[in-house]
Amino acid sequence: MPIAVRKIDRTQQPLAAEFAELGVATVHEAQGRKGLLDHCLRPIYRPVSVAGTAVTCEVAPGDNWMIHVAVELCEEGDVLVVTPTSNCQDGYFGDLLATSLQARGVKGLVINAGVRDIATLTEMQFPVWSAAVCAQGTVKETLANVNTTIVCAGQRITPGDLVVADDDGVVIVRKDEASTVLEKAKQRVANEEEKRARFESGELGLDVYDMRDRLAAKGLRYVDTED
Amino acid sequence: MPIAVRKIDRTQQPLAAEFAELGVATVHEAQGRKGLLDHCLRPIYRPVSVAGTAVTCEVAPGDNWMIHVAVELCEEGDVLVVTPTSNCQDGYFGDLLATSLQARGVKGLVINAGVRDIATLTEMQFPVWSAAVCAQGTVKETLANVNTTIVCAGQRITPGDLVVADDDGVVIVRKDEASTVLEKAKQRVANEEEKRARFESGELGLDVYDMRDRLAAKGLRYVDTED
Amino acid sequence: MPIAVRKIDRTQQPLAAEFAELGVATVHEAQGRKGLLDHCLRPIYRPVSVAGTAVTCEVAPGDNWMIHVAVELCEEGDVLVVTPTSNCQDGYFGDLLATSLQARGVKGLVINAGVRDIATLTEMQFPVWSAAVCAQGTVKETLANVNTTIVCAGQRITPGDLVVADDDGVVIVRKDEASTVLEKAKQRVANEEEKRARFESGELGLDVYDMRDRLAAKGLRYVDTED
């Protein structure tokens, strides 16, 4: 039988706040290139960048009932993550649900399905990453789990995990790895700043990353013309 | 043999004007969730919202000849709806055709195929919903029907039906149902305004829609932890 | 064994500069509707329009090593064109590589794969046409060819060919045809201006293009009602 889990172990909010400035690509790299949701999930407006703690929600195809259950379990700083139990691109979510989430301090929605009212959502500046924009409405007939471990867009997500999302997509950081990943991501940003300066001054990646010998060793042959 | 139908029975324009402010999701709901075109049709710029009376046009794959025939049959307040007789994403429509339609007071284009010149179309603020952006040109060799009942992006459309389109997509309202749907849509908007205020004040959908008993009756179990 | 070709025969830069103002649809038409890359390649921001000379680069799936080799071979006015040796939508390219290319005067990137850091790329106004936005990183392990003739998104591209790209997509002009195509494209623009004025004044395509007799000859039948 479906369950709704009331108490989840959230990543600490101060950590979440720091992730918001790092960006998805940096975080994804810093944690060893894991946790990235399928790139079919796209933001409904740009630019946008948020980080928050996951409240997870399964929904039946064409049925958004459990989103209402999930809203009550959301707290300030959360990101709601919704996944259908089978593929569906209906418009599960619109401006009224967004109003409700925004009133609770929820930072955004990640949904492997469709959303609607995107003109209003954009005006409200309520961030959404979705697989589709679709005005097709949904029913309220079938139960599913809220705040259990789910798979969404190819990634396993445990309630309380950190969700980082921006123009590039959405990445999940496991709550027990958040502080370690944060440190590595900050180092990466610092390192990239130094590299950016070198690139701006005209240095080449071949030299910045010391690639020439290895290219030659692998057999790359420079020629003057194709044949 | 292909025909071009000169006289069609249009939904009254004052009705169309009122629909323009309601939005696709609201109208779709108000008429019982029917008439929505496939969500692969997307606007070339946002935000955008129009409503108008359908002039329908079939085209052969890679051939936009009949669009020229359709233009002559368009009147002030129409929306041109184009569907290829087999799947094709070529660029059937560009800025010259848009100039011609705009000169006639046509409010926009809905096409289950590709369009081009979208930078100019955006500058002109001529609204287009299409399945693709594609610069591939088309020929003018093969006839097809204009102003007959068609299927476009999954929906049957009769000339004169109302086309409502915005950031969320495109919905069709049958002309004989337009005034009824308009009333229901207005009621829905009023009802949503009242609900929005409740959500803004922090009330939950579970209470606004009185869902708790039914969730319990279906068997939803609240637990403190997943296991 | 993979090769990197140092010397390529580029289309003359003054020609490239003139193409930048013409647009993809016009150039595609002017050269007889050939050379258009698949429309799955979309710009990461709009409006945008560039033209430049192609430096070509193959990459292994999930491996962006050769892009670093290609950067060194790019000159002022080039457009880097990257194609994976099998389908892959990983994020091959981000803001550091863009910084390096921009420092060399490269005008943009065309890639039949994914890119990341698109918020920064947009701020930098570094134009990119890609098949996807995806934060997934790539490795540097496998060689491939740089500056050889490639197929990218359905078109054969020889290094030095002209790449013209805008909101509508990307088209290739063969370097030995560039001056001829430029002339035809300019004539086309002039001709379109004259037509635009006629359309604005309300003239119909049926008359502007003198289509009525041919439509009748093919058998189009005008009727007052569908049946």
Add this chain to the structure above:
Amino acid sequence: MPIAVRKIDRTQQPLAAEFAELGVATVHEAQGRKGLLDHCLRPIYRPVSVAGTAVTCEVAPGDNWMIHVAVELCEEGDVLVVTPTSNCQDGYFGDLLATSLQARGVKGLVINAGVRDIATLTEMQFPVWSAAVCAQGTVKETLANVNTTIVCAGQRITPGDLVVADDDGVVIVRKDEASTVLEKAKQRVANEEEKRARFESGELGLDVYDMRDRLAAKGLRYVDTED
């Protein structure tokens, strides 16, 4: 409110029987290249060929309840045509429903969604054309219309229309056009037999269809080498 229509006007069964031998491509040509369902609908086994009268059935996404309502309205010689009210590829149909339909003399199923138990359906030789094979089950919660005019896979279908389906796909013949189309299709078959003999003997389409002058008039140029 949803309705189930008891009495429909069926194409005469003897006509249906004759169509079964003609094949989809022939019938589609004979009626002027209309009525073809999207080619994403594929048979679950091959070779296969049926023709029968359409009983139509809408279903909600992830919900096959109305198929049970439709079964009762099926008669000997029918083909059940099912379309979801929004895109869904769940497994709406399996061997038990097929047993029930087969017991009533139904000739096959056409469904713009998924089916399951295809090993058993193949053993039973119950023909199915579907958009997917998918074991995902469905619920029984939401009503929809049975035996009303629907759009399925891009075509409008009225209950009682003729459904012709084989290895090439599915085509619909309007009931009031069935006898005319049958005549044309038979002529087409006869004509093709004669042509086949000419092709077998080595004659060319260029001569059989007398194309050479028209190719030359359009400007085709024969050359000995490409340049």
Add this chain to the structure above:
Amino acid sequence: MPIAVRKIDRTQQPLAAEFAELGVATVHEAQGRKGLLDHCLRPIYRPVSVAGTAVTCEVAPGDNWMIHVAVELCEEGDVLVVTPTSNCQDGYFGDLLATSLQARGVKGLVINAGVRDIATLTEMQFPVWSAAVCAQGTVKETLANVNTTIVCAGQRITPGDLVVADDDGVVIVRKDEASTVLEKAKQRVANEEEKRARFESGELGLDVYDMRDRLAAKGLRYVDTED
């Protein structure tokens, strides 16, 4: 750093053997409609049905090195489950790897990517479920994890879980639920046999499942004609 896990806790083989006869749809239903892999995974030949214990393997895009590592960790009765760390449809697997797996008593392969040599795999009767058939070869350069918990085609899979696969697709049964699910699946088969007999005799689902009252209560209206 990537790891290869030597010891995994496998579902008992006698259980696996019994599942082989039940089929994917039945097992999926029996465990509450969870665990089904995306239906894009299709068998390379039909009919086919296997069940075995999962050995899991991640691979980099375009790189099948870790499959060789996984082979050594496979035992009699296993099914190898392979997932790329980003989308890739290259041909990771062919007849030599199949020969190696078959020599070890492995029952089949499930891979969310491409395979090749399918004519030989079919002759060998080595079952494969894949997302594509593609001859594109892969390199051996990049490490990834073997026998860790993975997500493959939308489902979380822990090494030792039961994999059941047939013409309908692939479903995962958690090892700690296998015996319970087996019981329920057997009951379901028995129950279906009884229902099949009733359907064969012409009884309707409306009566077998006692649906008429609930349909009326929800508001289904039977009418004689559409309007």
Add this chain to the structure above:
Amino acid sequence: MPIAVRKIDRTQQPLAAEFAELGVATVHEAQGRKGLLDHCLRPIYRPVSVAGTAVTCEVAPGDNWMIHVAVELCEEGDVLVVTPTSNCQDGYFGDLLATSLQARGVKGLVINAGVRDIATLTEMQFPVWSAAVCAQGTVKETLANVNTTIVCAGQRITPGDLVVADDDGVVIVRKDEASTVLEKAKQRVANEEEKRARFESGELGLDVYDMRDRLAAKGLRYVDTED
């Protein structure tokens, strides 16, 4: 203006005959993993394997006129390769054209579009690799090139190149590389036979390919349990 090229330089037929036994995956590997057409091209029946010399043919979307021109230019041992000038999945080819090609000794068809009459094509054992099966007919109105260098499904093909196709897909061998590739492919087959025997006897790829040291050097860590 479109041209039809009469004289092309064909790969020697005896070479073609030998390739027929080698298979696509082997040939693709032997020539350095190039020349593989997109795997969306699939054979209409299996098993199947052919090799022949390419006659190339462009077609307009929805227009198969030029196939008739190409037939006349085909000789014994050729494979006809057809590519639309923009994406189209209509049924360009059916049993009459196949009869004509078979009468001329043509070995098969490769087409990046749709075909129809596949039941008859299968009976005739006329091999076809296509992007779709679709009964939609085509017109004969627009010219295109025959026997010029084309891009089809991602690969450049020059008339007379060798086309090798089987259950795994389609690969092109440049005519000037055919004899070299044939030698390498034969060596590869011999080498694979020796390896197959070792795999059958239970040897592991880790040892056959001597991978253990390199895996360790890259950092693969064997552990007994996941954590």
